[in-house]
Amino acid sequence: MPLSPERNIYISTPGNIVAVTKxxxxxxxxxxxxxxxxxxxxxxxxxxxxxxxxxxxxxxxxxxxxxxxxxxxxxxxxxxxxxxxxxxxxxxxxxxxxxxxxxxxxxxxxWLDKGAIQTEYSRIMTGVTELVGHIQPTISEHAKYWFKEDTIPELAALSYAINECEAQEVRDLFLAILSATVRSVMLTYRGEVRLRKLQGKDLENFYPDTFGVFKNRVNLALKQIPQLPKHxxxxxxxxxxxxxxxxxxxxxxxxxxxxxxxxxxxxxYFQFSRYMLEWLGMPRxxxxxxxxxxxxxxxxxxxxxxxxxxxxxxxxxxxxxxxxxxxxxxxxxxxxxxxxxxxxxxxxxxxxxxxxxxxxxxxxxxxxxxxxxxxxxxxxxxxxxxxxxxxxxxxxxxxxxxxxxxxxxxxxxxxx
Ligand SMILES: C[S@@+](CC[C@H](N)C(=O)[O-])C[C@H]1O[C@@H](n2cnc3c(N)ncnc32)[C@H](O)[C@@H]1O
Structure with missing residues (x-):
């Protein structure tokens, strides 16, 4: 295939593509x-x-x-x-x-006001520990394979509390934060495109702190979201x-x-997203x-x-x-x-x-x-x-x- 000198790209049908700017x-x-x-x-x-x-x-x-x-x-x-x-x-x-x-x-x-994020975080955290163990997780059996047993009731409590939020824009932000939390506590290797379950010592030594991760993510949002342009x-x-x-x-x-x-x-993309989506309440x-x-x-x-x-x-x-x-x-x-x-x-x-x-x-x-x-x-x-x-x-x-x-x-x- 010939190489177009102006565009530095191989073109299989020479002459069809006309360069209009030099x-x-x-x-x-x-x-x-x-x-x-x-x-x-x-x-x-x-x-x-x-x-x-x-x-x-x-x-x-x-x-x-x-x-x-x-x-x-x-x-x-x-x-x-x-x-x-x-x-x-x-x-x-x-x-x-x-x-x-x-x-x-x-x-x-x-854009959201810092106060709106803080208020919602306090509301979620006030009741969430009491909810742990009392909320039936809505995720499929397939999804459970990717989480530690202790993590599942914690994520179920967070998911429930967030879905109670009435303001749509605030709820969306907290759903995004929950999704990022799910990704962090999942039993998968990081930085890989396809999901692969942690093996051997990597699995044994992985003790995710669900509420700690969630809190860190909320702090990140508190810094970032109020800085977005409003106009x-x-x-x-x-x-x-x-x-x-x-x-x-x-x-x-x-x-x-x-x-x-x-x-x-x-x-x-769907393998990447499906377990997060299940935790956000979307059926399989x-x-x-x-x-x-x-x-x-x-x-x-x-x-x-x-x-x-x-x-x-x-x-x-x-x-x-x-x-x-x-x-x-x-x-x-x-x-x-x-x-x-x-x-x-x-x-x-x-x-x-x-x-x-x-x-x-x-x-x-x-x-x-x-x-x-x-x-x-x-x-x-x-x-x-x-x-x-x-x-x-x-x-x-x-x-x-x-x-x-x-x-x-x-x-x-x-x-x-
Ligand atoms: C390369 S990614 C885009 C990444 C994006 N630019 C970013 O910065 O995150 C391609 C996207 O196309 C979406 N996609 C695939 N089929 C689609 C369709 N029929 N309509 C709209 N989006 C589709 C995928 O869900 C995926 O999010």
Missing amino acids: KRPLEKVDLNFNGESTQHSTHSLHTYVAAINPPLARKLVETYVPFGENVLDPFCGGGGILIESILAGRNCAGFDINPLAIILSKSKTT CIARAEMADAKNLPVEDEEYHSIICSPPYADDTNGVG ESINMHKKRFLGGNKNGKKVPPSMTLHTAVANVKTRSQKHYKDAVAFYADYYHTLLEMKRVVSNWIIIVIGNRVLSRTLFDNANITLELFNSIGGVKFVDYYSRTIRKKRIPNLGSDGGGISVEHILVFKKV
Whole structure:
């Protein structure tokens, strides 16, 4: 495949993609942002898997979205782009099909008075110790496997007390704090994308202090939440990126990082979220229902969308695994629909931050696939390209063997 000199990217259909700007606004910026804070403001209130690099999000917002204009992230996850948008003084909206993503995005972008947080914390803690052992945990038997026996009644008491909170915005914040607490007391290795239960001595020596962790998280929120800007609005709602609840051209720009693959072969957002969601009171069946709406979740009646690079990749996968073939076709058919929807709702820029992935030993060049899909859709021009290196992750099937997942591609399209 030829290499485009201006864009430094392999292009499988030379000539289709026209570079319209010679000088890119961020060409002199080191987009790796080594050493820059990624934990400022509310980013550290609750981690999310495969979250955007906050300095990158900030740079993109400030460069491409004029002051006074609004930003949309149709795959908002833990709210990284929304946080940086409001800090930069831009109104924004974020959608996601993962209910945990919405609780996190809302609570990380909603200003609250310190007093309101303190009052609620006192109310929760006043009754919680008496509740321990008297509240039936609502979580499934599957979920219990991931917690120490002593932890379960403590989390059940906290969950009950928080769900009694009447003010929706305060309750959302405490649900986010409970979720972060659940993550900390779970019997899993930290810093890994897929859940893996603690083994041997690691398990024996793990004595989580549920109420201590909860208190620390509340203290963090007391520092962070009252510092959020009050004047900027971040709307965060559950919605499918294939069918966004917004008007045509309602947003100036889209900045997003879509999933690189379906939930089973990719990062596993639902595995990451499901036990937190169970503790927040969501039944297992509802969680599974939401998971089906993940890109590629429904495999029926899907066709390979128009991209030569994608056709070549899926044809190769078909010779190796029928299951992976179906998974890939379903994922990219849905992804194509999200690109159509992005074009509908935006008036200026569509900025996509994406990495490649490997399935059945086949490279899926997501950057070129995105370029070719937009090319076939028409009405959007590929304008700028950047790349950056990302930390190596433990992601099954995405592969480090030439998959190039240590590189993140930043594709900037302009609606024409
Ligand atoms: C790479 S993550 C986004 C991370 C986010 N930028 C952050 O900073 O946390 C991709 C997100 O897409 C969401 N997603 C998957 N399928 C979706 C769909 N059909 N509609 C909306 N969101 C979807 C996932 O739940 C996940 O949160």
